[in-house]
Amino acid sequence: xxxxxxxxxxxxxxxxxxxxxxLFFRETxxxxxxxxxxxxxxxxxxxxxxxxxxxxxxxQRRRILDACRRSPSDRIVITHGTDTMVETAKVLxxxxxxxxxxxTGAMVPYKFGSSDGMFNxxxxxxxxxxxxxGVYIAMNxxxxxxxxxxxxxxxxxxxxxx
Amino acid sequence: xxxxxxxxxxxxxxxxxxxxxxLFFRETxxxxxxxxxxxxxxxxxxxxxxxxxxxxxxxQRRRILDACRRSPSDRIVITHGTDTMVETAKVLxxxxxxxxxxxTGAMVPYKFGSSDGMFNxxxxxxxxxxxxxGVYIAMNxxxxxxxxxxxxxxxxxxxxxx
Amino acid sequence: xxxxxxxxxxxxxxxxxxxxxxLFFRETxxxxxxxxxxxxxxxxxxxxxxxxxxxxxxxQRRRILDACRRSPSDRIVITHGTDTMVETAKVLxxxxxxxxxxxTGAMVPYKFGSSDGMFNxxxxxxxxxxxxxGVYIAMNxxxxxxxxxxxxxxxxxxxxxx
Amino acid sequence: xxxxxxxxxxxxxxxxxxxxxxLFFRETxxxxxxxxxxxxxxxxxxxxxxxxxxxxxxxQRRRILDACRRSPSDRIVITHGTDTMVETAKVLxxxxxxxxxxxTGAMVPYKFGSSDGMFNxxxxxxxxxxxxxGVYIAMNxxxxxxxxxxxxxxxxxxxxxx
Numbered sequence: 342x343x344x345x346x347x348x349x350x351x352x353x354x355x356x357x358x359x360x361x362x363x364l365f366f367r368e369t370x371x372x373x374x375x376x377x378x379x380x381x382x383x384x385x386x387x388x389x390x391x392x393x394x395x396x397x398x399x400x401q402r403r404r405i406l407d408a409c410r411r412s413p414s415d416r417i418v419i420t421h422g423t424d425t426m427v428e429t430a431k432v433l434x435x436x437x438x439x440x441x442x443x444x445t446g447a448m449v450p451y452k453f454g455s456s457d458g459m460f461n462x463x464x465x466x467x468x469x470x471x472x473x474x475g476v477y478i479a480m481n482x483x484x485x486x487x488x489x490x491x492x493x494x495x496x497x498x499x500x501x502x503x
Numbered sequence: 504x505x506x507x508x509x510x511x512x513x514x515x516x517x518x519x520x521x522x523x524x525x526l527f528f529r530e531t532x533x534x535x536x537x538x539x540x541x542x543x544x545x546x547x548x549x550x551x552x553x554x555x556x557x558x559x560x561x562x563q564r565r566r567i568l569d570a571c572r573r574s575p576s577d578r579i580v581i582t583h584g585t586d587t588m589v590e591t592a593k594v595l596x597x598x599x600x601x602x603x604x605x606x607t608g609a610m611v612p613y614k615f616g617s618s619d620g621m622f623n624x625x626x627x628x629x630x631x632x633x634x635x636x637g638v639y640i641a642m643n644x645x646x647x648x649x650x651x652x653x654x655x656x657x658x659x660x661x662x663x664x665x
Numbered sequence: 666x667x668x669x670x671x672x673x674x675x676x677x678x679x680x681x682x683x684x685x686x687x688l689f690f691r692e693t694x695x696x697x698x699x700x701x702x703x704x705x706x707x708x709x710x711x712x713x714x715x716x717x718x719x720x721x722x723x724x725q726r727r728r729i730l731d732a733c734r735r736s737p738s739d740r741i742v743i744t745h746g747t748d749t750m751v752e753t754a755k756v757l758x759x760x761x762x763x764x765x766x767x768x769t770g771a772m773v774p775y776k777f778g779s780s781d782g783m784f785n786x787x788x789x790x791x792x793x794x795x796x797x798x799g800v801y802i803a804m805n806x807x808x809x810x811x812x813x814x815x816x817x818x819x820x821x822x823x824x825x826x827x
Numbered sequence: 828x829x830x831x832x833x834x835x836x837x838x839x840x841x842x843x844x845x846x847x848x849x850l851f852f853r854e855t856x857x858x859x860x861x862x863x864x865x866x867x868x869x870x871x872x873x874x875x876x877x878x879x880x881x882x883x884x885x886x887q888r889r890r891i892l893d894a895c896r897r898s899p900s901d902r903i904v905i906t907h908g909t910d911t912m913v914e915t916a917k918v919l920x921x922x923x924x925x926x927x928x929x930x931t932g933a934m935v936p937y938k939f940g941s942s943d944g945m946f947n948x949x950x951x952x953x954x955x956x957x958x959x960x961g962v963y964i965a966m967n968x969x970x971x972x973x974x975x976x977x978x979x980x981x982x983x984x985x986x987x988x989x
Contacts, residue, residue, distance in 0.1 A: 457539060704968035
């Protein structure tokens with residue numbers, strides 16, 4: 342059972358640019374995180390884009406949908422910024438029936454020492470293996486179906502709609 | 504759905520004692536790890552013992568079995584040293600039918616910067632929510648039923664028997 | 666021999682605000698860094714301001730000068746953003762004759778895992794103990810008198826004028 | 828002014844061997860630490876030995892003395908285990924007159940996240956540049972002449988004899 346990891350950017354992969362003092366994207370840290378987690382799953386990691394999810398366009402969300410459909414695997418994990426993760430999940434949820442797709446991300450960049458990234462990546466890969474087909478968001482140790490989740494921006498947490 | 508986390512020690516929780524230069528146990532780091540992972544599950548963390556699993560006795564394994572049975576929750580995660588995790592899983596597997604119990608641990612202590620602990624904890628909590636009743640080991644991003652797993656000591660990884 | 670540490674902010678003390686994804690100041694990390702360094706010097710840490718040095722005003726630089734003059738100690742370390750550290754050093758260099766004052770900072774925030782902050786703090790405190798009266802910048806393991814230093818912004822390093 | 832860094836092992840360089848759960852030496856982390864500290868000094872790093880200082884022999888201490896004498900540089904930093912740092916300092920103090928030699932180490936391995944190593948390395952390199960010829964121990968932000976220092980083993984700190 343191979344799992345595809347599709348990288349779209351987000352806080353997960355942000356780094357500190359020491360000359361400018363700004364946050365920026367270089368390359369994804371997902372392979373390094375998998376090494377650190379001693380992960381021994383059969384995985385393929387593919388970077389689709391490296392964007393702040395606040396700036397993600399509908400065209401880019403469709404590109405993610407397209408990548409999920411074309412993937413030879415029917416278990417997919419997508420790393421994504423948390424701000425519009427729910428929107429992308431909706432696009433995928435309406436367009437995919439026969440695969441288990443799990444979106445995850447982080448509130449703090451992996452490189453910043455106190456990140457939730459490792460925890461969330463372990464969680465997302467596990468839900469991707471054990472849940473039936475559907476599109477889900479795995480954050481805060483929980484897993485939400487795409488149609489019943491929102492980001493509580495005041496708390497920085499995900500929660501069910503009701 | 505509340506999940507019980509039972510702490511038994513293991514590499515997970517080892518620390519560096521700077522006066523002696525030895526590794527030792529103080530208190531469990533599980534609550535700190537859950538905070539770092541921004542975990543929002545309904546959890547109870549309980550320390551049963553703090554032992555190196557090479558030194559764990561059959562009596563202690565039975566104490567873990569007993570704690571699983573008495574737990575009001577039917578979803579349980581156990582942190583455990585990797586060296587004899589398979590033995591404890593067997594004791595639990597033969598003694599528990601109606602609960603989902605997931606053992607996990609780490610190859611490197613949480614406090615040592617490059618630990619697999621956060622990844623494994625996220626993984627174990629996710630499998631505990633999504634798998635049917637049974638006793639499992641969650642390590643290396645994978646999940647093994649208690650009756651089909653061994654630790655490959657040369658590689659430091661878990662694998663199926665065949 | 667007591668050393669005064671005056672905190673003015675800078676990259677040193679920046680943190681990641683997880684709700685907004687922006688960098689911000691909360692409290693200084695200097696006491697935590699001294700604990701981590703097992704520092705046993707007789708020190709007093711005082712926060713004068715928490716500012717990005719690009720935004721530091723002449724009025725604030727004069728406040729730092731004033732704090733140095735009023736300090737009961739004649740050995741002083743100042744944490745400061747690197748962008749205008751040289752300007753503040755000039756104000757202090759022209760206004761202080763009888764004290765050893767060492768400015769230091771970091772290219773990467775202390776909280777971000779791969780910071781140069783601990784190295785620079787150890788360096789600054791050592792130069793403050795061993796150098797004769799004067800105003801200095803301690804960065805990159807080196808120490809420069811205030812009148813012969815500039816920040817090479819392309820490299821993110823400090824260097825002598827010639 | 829070139830500084831020689833002579834590596835002799837010690838807690839500084841210990842790592843966690845994940846298969847055995849023991850601490851061990853691989854290679855020195857000093858070059859990585861200098862990179863992290865953005866150190867721009869003219870340095871040469873040379874590994875003389877990789878030993879736990881409790882096991883260091885008189886023959887090995889004489890080898891360190893010999894390396895100091897033969898070094899083309901007259902500013903030398905030595906990384907050393909803390910347990911017998913004072914003994915080696917005595918051998919060097921009696922045998923070297925015309926060079927500034929600073930011994931330093933760490934109470935917690937560099938690789939273990941909460942190490943004092945970066946702080947001590949920054950400190951030792953600074954004292955090596957600014958102090959007159961002599962043999963010193965730089966620990967806890969302080970600097971002690973070889974003839975007036977002991978390790979307080981109960982506290983894990985260095986202090987003057989009286």
